Structure formats: structure tokens, C-alpha cells
Amino acid sequence: MTAPIAVEIxxxxxxxxxxxxxxxxxxxxxxxxxxxxxxxxxxxxxxxLRIVAGFEHATAGSVRIRGExxxxxxxxxxxxxxxxxxxxxxxxxxxxxxxxxxxKLRGWPKARIAARVDELLHLVKLxxxxxxxxxxxxxxxxxxxxxxxxxxxxxxxxxxxxxxSALDLKLRQHMQLELRAIQRALGATFIYxxxxxxxxxxxxxxxxxxxxxxxxxxxxxxxxxxxxxSIFASDFIGETNLVTxxxxxxxEGVVTLxxxxxxxxxxxxxxxxxxxxxxxxxxxxxxxxxxxxDPADATPDEIGGTIAEVVYLGSRVRIExxxxxxxxxxxxxxxxxTTGLERGMVVLLGWPADAAGVWPGSEGAEG
Amino acid sequence: xxxxxxxxxxxxxxxxxxxVAALFVAVVLLYLFAPVVVTxxxxxxTSPRLSLPIEGLTLDWYREAFANPIFTIALTxxxxxxxxxxxxxxxxxxxxxxxxxxxxxxxxxxxxxASLLPAAVPALVLxxxxxxxxxxxxxxxxxxxxxxxxxxxxxxxxxxxxxxRLETFDLSCxxxxxxxxxSPWQTFRDITxxxxxxxxxxxxxxxxxxxxxxxxxxxFNVGNQQTLPVLIWGLLRRGIDPTVNALATVVLLSLxxxxxxxxxxxxxxx
Numbered sequence: 172m173t174a175p176i177a178v179e180i181x182x183x184x185x186x187x188x189x190x191x192x193x194x195x196x197x198x199x200x201x202x203x204x205x206x207x208x209x210x211x212x213x214x215x216x217x218x219x220l221r222i223v224a225g226f227e228h229a230t231a232g233s234v235r236i237r238g239e240x241x242x243x244x245x246x247x248x249x250x251x252x253x254x255x256x257x258x259x260x261x262x263x264x265x266x267x268x269x270x271x272x273x274x275k276l277r278g279w280p281k282a283r284i285a286a287r288v289d290e291l292l293h294l295v296k297l298x299x300x301x302x303x304x305x306x307x308x309x310x311x312x313x314x315x316x317x318x319x320x321x322x323x324x325x326x327x328x329x330x331x332x333x334x335x336s337a338l339d340l341k342l343r344q345h346m347q348l349e350l351r352a353i354q355r356a357l358g359a360t361f362i363y364x365x366x367x368x369x370x371x372x373x374x375x376x377x378x379x380x381x382x383x384x385x386x387x388x389x390x391x392x393x394x395x396x397x398x399x400x401s402i403f404a405s406d407f408i409g410e411t412n413l414v415t416x417x418x419x420x421x422x423e424g425v426v427t428l429x430x431x432x433x434x435x436x437x438x439x440x441x442x443x444x445x446x447x448x449x450x451x452x453x454x455x456x457x458x459x460x461x462x463x464x465d466p467a468d469a470t471p472d473e474i475g476g477t478i479a480e481v482v483y484l485g486s487r488v489r490i491e492x493x494x495x496x497x498x499x500x501x502x503x504x505x506x507x508x509t510t511g512l513e514r515g516m517v518v519l520l521g522w523p524a525d526a527a528g529v530w531p532g533s534e535g536a537e538g
Numbered sequence: 539x540x541x542x543x544x545x546x547x548x549x550x551x552x553x554x555x556x557x558v559a560a561l562f563v564a565v566v567l568l569y570l571f572a573p574v575v576v577t578x579x580x581x582x583x584t585s586p587r588l589s590l591p592i593e594g595l596t597l598d599w600y601r602e603a604f605a606n607p608i609f610t611i612a613l614t615x616x617x618x619x620x621x622x623x624x625x626x627x628x629x630x631x632x633x634x635x636x637x638x639x640x641x642x643x644x645x646x647x648x649x650x651x652a653s654l655l656p657a658a659v660p661a662l663v664l665x666x667x668x669x670x671x672x673x674x675x676x677x678x679x680x681x682x683x684x685x686x687x688x689x690x691x692x693x694x695x696x697x698x699x700x701x702x703r704l705e706t707f708d709l710s711c712x713x714x715x716x717x718x719x720x721s722p723w724q725t726f727r728d729i730t731x732x733x734x735x736x737x738x739x740x741x742x743x744x745x746x747x748x749x750x751x752x753x754x755x756x757x758f759n760v761g762n763q764q765t766l767p768v769l770i771w772g773l774l775r776r777g778i779d780p781t782v783n784a785l786a787t788v789v790l791l792s793l794x795x796x797x798x799x800x801x802x803x804x805x806x807x808x
Contacts, residue, residue: 276718
């Protein structure tokens with residue numbers, strides 16, 4: 172990373188009694204970077220965000236913001252601001268008073284506060300709504316006001332705790348783009364917590380995937396989607412087919428797995444794999460090719476199977492194919508490619524070996 | 539609406555049946571309100587006895603009651619006790635209810651129940667227990683003892699109402715204030731206090747109302763001091779005097795005012 176570092180999280184651990192929530196997290200976030208902490212609920216992402224904000228204290232490790240160690244500082248002494256999940260607007264204050272609160276605490280004169288509040292209202296597209304009370308706002312407007320309030324004191328880092336999770340899908344998609352635009356316009360550093368992988372892909376410069384209190388993978392959305400570092404990452408980001416079996420052989424990085432039912436599949440090994448060990452292959456549905464044909468005609472790269480289901484998804488069609496051993500595989504095709512494909516039809520499936528990743532372990536294993 | 543009325547008709551039965559039902563409701567309401575109406579009515583009639591028909595209306599009994607120096611002393615004492623009870627029980631109840639808010643699950647439930655149980659202790663037991671306790675430690679009866687008793691009576695109700703209202707309190711508002719740069723004190727001044735003010739005021743009015751008409755615990759602990767209920771009880775021992783009706787009406791009106799005030803504040807908050 173060439174940009175100067177805005178937030179440096181070093182060896183952060185968090186335990187509640189005997190229960191460890193975070194295990195040695197190391198993460199550096201650059202200035203002007205939009206980083207998402209992505210993971211299933213209970214993975215520790217919100218705890219990590221709250222440690223950066225100062226609401227939780229790390230059991231071990233440190234947090235530095237622009238080089239200054241803030242590990243021991245209370246929230247009101249940190250150059251961070253948090254956008255809460257449900258906004259947490261002060262119900263007894265108007266929108267303008269909410270936004271101006273931090274500036275009033277800093278002793279700004281009234282006229283200057285009013286000017287800054289207007290500027291922020293304009294930024295979040297709430298022009299003219301400053302006089303409203305929080306109960307007179309819609310869900311989306313509440314989050315806009317909460318964003319403006321958190322941006323008012325020009326924090327070094329803006330922290331966002333699933334701020335869009337309470338909104339409906341259309342509004343959420345719209346707000347994602349808008350948040351991204353605001354972040355670009357301000358050149359601010361955002362750390363965004365979410366459990367929604369689409370949200371993370373749409374908005375982030377980099378995504379940090381967390382699972383069970385650990386960082387699983389950190390990378391750009393493209394890196395994470397195309398080169399997931401683990402079974403968990405490949406399953407959590409986007410959709411994928413997972414096939415577990417034992418390693419029958421490795422040849423020039425291409426692994427052949429055999430399922431308990433005798434199905435042979437091929438993919439590229441991400442780490443060295445021992446013959447006979449259990450491993451899992453992941454292949455994205457859009458990488459799977461499909462042609463009509465008899466299993467007798469199959470090339471070594473292909474699997475014969477029967478179409479179990481055809482699901483129309485609008486822009487694409489998902490074909491579910493049952494292999495002879497019972498394994499179900501998805502293939503996503505464009506509508507035009509699916510002419511003549513019907514349930515019960517015998518087909519051949521295949522994918523380039525480098526489009527599928529293979530990791531040691533089985534689907535249920537962590538990491 | 540029409541089908542509903544038809545249903546009611548078939549369920550309510552005949553016309554005679556409905557008249558009986560209406561009469562029943564009227565009798566129950568009469569039973570509930572007659573004592574109040576009689577008291578207020580006879581505090582305003584010229585006749586010194588409870589007699590009908592009413593001969594004339596007068597405010598003489600109020601004049602007489604207010605002219606009595608004992609009445610002024612009793613009223614002052616009652617108001618003083620009500621004020622102290624409101625202040626202290628709210629002062630203890632607010633931090634307690636806030637503490638409960640931060641607890642979870644069973645601990646919280648246990649503490650709520652524990653703080654409410656004393657409300658189930660009969661006033662008679664409470665009054666005697668306090669009297670025995672104070673005499674045991676050698677404290678003479680008097681207003682301070684009564685005040686301690688009143689707080690004991692009011693506190694469970696104060697905790698109950700505050701706890702119920704604070705359950706909807708969004709603690710993340712307080713975190714938001716801290717996050718925006720407010721110190722713990724500034725957070726209390728700017729956010730916590732303005733948000734809980736209506737609940738606290740309502741609880742204080744409730745405590746004052748409970749104190750104002752408390753008789754049993756007061757009687758065992760107040761010694762030779764007077765409060766309004768104690769004075770009325772003393773006057774009644776010398777026979778029904780219309781000034782008693784006047785005094786009772788004063789207590790009734792103050793209590794109604796307090797309870798209505800508490801209800802209005804609660805509604806405005808909602």
C-alpha cells in the first residue's frame with residue numbers, strides 16, 4: 172500500500188471471560204480507503220469496529236489512528252465517528268440539532284454551525300429537512316441524517332455499523348452507491364461493517380472477511396471473488412458449488428478429487444495437498460459449461476449428469492444437474508444458451524481446471 | 539358496523555335482558571362513586587347533617603376548615619412529606635432503574651421482583667415494623683419517621699413505572715453522544731436527562747400522590763404530629779363534622795390533580 176496508513180490494528184484480541192471473540196487481528200487501513208469488515212453474524216466484526224470506536228476495550232493489542240495510539244482513549248477523545256445500525260438520532264432534537272451537536276460541543280458560534288449543517292444536509296440530500304424531528308423521517312432519511320451527524324466533526328475515520336441493514340432492498344442498493352459517492356467526494360476513510368457480501372463487493376476498495384473471530388482474507392473485491400483464500404471465503408462471497416472428496420492425484424497443480432460416490436472432479440490446488448487426504452473443490456456456477464451429450468462422449472474434464480431443475484432468474488438461467496453419485500451442481504447460463512434444455516435431460520458438465528479452487532478439509536470446517 | 543350490532547343483539551338476548559344489564563352496570567358504578575359524591579356534596583351543603591333534600595349550598599365548611607390552625611399545620615406537613623417522598627424515591631429510583639437497564643436476563647428479573655415485593659407487604663405490617671424498629675434504636679416518633687415510611691411505600695411504584703418506561707430507552711443514543719465528543723456529564727445533561735424528564739416527573743407525581751393519602755404507616759410513626767389523613771381520622775372520632783367532608787374533598791382534588799398530571803405527562807411522552 173502506498174497511501175499513508177489511517178488506522179493500524181495490531182494484535183487485537185478480545186475475550187469476554189473465557190470466551191474469545193477476536194483472535195489476534197492485524198489490519199492496516201489506508202487514508203481515503205473504503206474497507207468493509209464482512210462476515211456472518213457473531214464473527215466479531217462489530218466488536219472490532221467498537222474497539223476502534225472506543226466502546227469496547229481490547230484484551231490485548233493496540234489501535235493507532237494516523238500514528239497516534241488511541242487504545243486507552245474513551246470514545247469522546249477519539250478522532251472517529253460511528254454511524255449506528257438504527258441511526259440512534261437524539262429523539263428530542265431536530266435533524267439540524269442532531270447534526271450540529273458535535274460542533275456545539277466544540278464551542279462553534281451559532282452561525283458557523285448553521286452553515287456547516289446546511290452544507291451537510293445538502294451532501295446527504297436532506298436539504299430543507301433540518302427542522303424535522305427524527306420521528307418525521309423515513310428509514311432512509313434517518314440513516315442520511317445519522318451519516319451527516321457523524322461526518323460533521325470531520326472525523327479521521329468514519330465507522331459504519333451495518334447502517335443500511337434495516338432498509339428495503341431497492342433503497343439499500345441506492346444508498347450503497349450514494350455512500351460510495353460521498354466517501355469519494357470527501358476523500359474520507361470509511362470502515363464499514365456488513366454481513367451482506369453484495370454490499371461489500373459494491374462499495375469497498377478492500378474487503379476484510381472475518382469468521383469466528385479471525386481475519387480470513389483481506390483483498391480487493393475482485394481478488395476475493397476470483398481468488399478466494401479458503402472454502403469459507405469462496406462460499407461466503409458470491410455463490411459457488413462445493414464438492415468434497417479425497418485427493419486422487421496432483422499433476423502440475425491440477426488436483427483430481429474423488430467423491431465417496433465415485434465422481435471425479437478437477438480443480439487447481441491453492442496449497443499443497445497430500446494424496447488420500449480430504450479436500451473440497453469450489454467452482455462458481457457461471458464458470459460451469461454445459462452441453463447436450465451422452466456420458467460415453469465425456470472428455471476427462473467433463474461429468475455426465477441429469478438436469479434436475481431449470482430456474483429462470485431473468486438475466487440468466489440456473490440449471491441444476493444431478494451427477495450419478497447424487498452430487499448437485501449449478502450452472503448459470505445466458506438465456507439464449509439454454510434453448511432445448513429441459514428437466515430430465517442427460518447433459519455433460521465441465522469447467523477449466525483453473526476456474527475451480529481446491530482446499531484441504533471439508534465444507535463444514537472453519538477457515 | 540351493522541353486522542356487529544346484529545351479533546350483539548343475538549348475544550345480548552331480549553330487550554328486558556338489556557335493561558337488566560344496564561341496571562347492573564349502573565348499580566356497580568353507583569357503588570363505586572357514591573362515597574365520593576356524598577363527601578363532595580355534603581362539603582357544600584348548609585345543613586350540618588347528612589340529610590336530603592339539600593337545603594342550600596355554602597363554602598362555610600371550607601372557610602371553617604382553613605381557619606383552623608391545625609388544618610394549616612396538617613396541610614403543610616402533608617405537602618412537606620409528599621415533596622420529600624417524591625424527591626427521595628425518584629433520587630433512589632432513577633439510578634436503580636438505569637442500573638437495571640444495563641443488566642440482562644435473570645439477574646434483571648430477580649432485581650425487579652425484589653424491588654417490587656415490599657409493595658405487597660400490608661401497610662399495617664410495615665407501619666408496626668417501622669415503629670418497633672425506631673423505638674428499638676431509641677428514635678422518637680415524628681415526621682422524619684413518617685417520611686422514611688412514605689418513601690418505603692412509594693419507592694417500589696416509582697421503580698416499577700420508571701423501569702417500564704426506560705425499557706424503550708435507546709442506549710445507543712448515549713453512545714452516539716459520547717462518540718460525537720460529549721463527556722459523561724455532557725451526555726447526561728444534553729441527552730439522558732431531557733429524555734427521561736417526563737418519566738421522572740410522572741414517577742415523582744405518583745410518589746407524591748401515594749404520600750399524600752398515606753394513613754396507616756403514618757399513624758404508627760408520626761407521633762403527635764398531624765398530616766391531613768391523620769387530622770381527618772382524629773376529627774371523625776369526634777363525630778361527622780362537615781369540615782371533614784371539606785378536608786376530604788381537598789385531599790381528593792389534590793390527588794386527582796396529581797394522578798391526572800402523571801397521566802398527561804405519560805401520554806405526551808408517548
